Amino acid sequence: MHYLRRLLRWVGRAPRDVVLTLIGFALGIATSHFYYLRSLGDARSDAEESRRSAALMLRAIGEVGGLEYTRDATGKAVGIAIRLRGQASGVTTATGNLNVTPPTRSADWPGH
Numbered sequence: 538m539h540y541l542r543r544l545l546r547w548v549g550r551a552p553r554d555v556v557l558t559l560i561g562f563a564l565g566i567a568t569s570h571f572y573y574l575r576s577l578g579d580a581r582s583d584a585e586e587s588r589r590s591a592a593l594m595l596r597a598i599g600e601v602g603g604l605e606y607t608r609d610a611t612g613k614a615v616g617i618a619i620r621l622r623g624q625a626s627g628v629t630t631a632t633g634n635l636n637v638t639p640p641t642r643s644a645d646w647p648g649h
């Protein structure tokens with residue numbers, strides 16, 4: 538109560554502009570803090586939703602085949618091993634006909 542009386546006595550002696558500035562400052566801080574906490578909660582829920590979506594997509598890809606998860610002691614996936622196998626074979630055949638047509642003019646022959 539003592540502090541409140543001192544504050545009220547000081548407010549009574551302080552210029553009006555100073556008091557209004559301090560009140561505006563306090564309201565601004567309170568409003569900023571409220572919206573900060575609200576956006577922090579939104580960011581946390583968005584991050585959790587992203588983690589759930591990523592886990593579901595990785596699980597779906599893993600069930601199709603080709604992925605093995607490495608897990609820590611708690612069972613949380615900490616890495617992915619991709620197992621790939623491949624095989625290739627091929628056959629090729631080439632055929633052709635060679636036709637030699639002599640030039641019609643003697644100047645076209647090599648060496649002339």
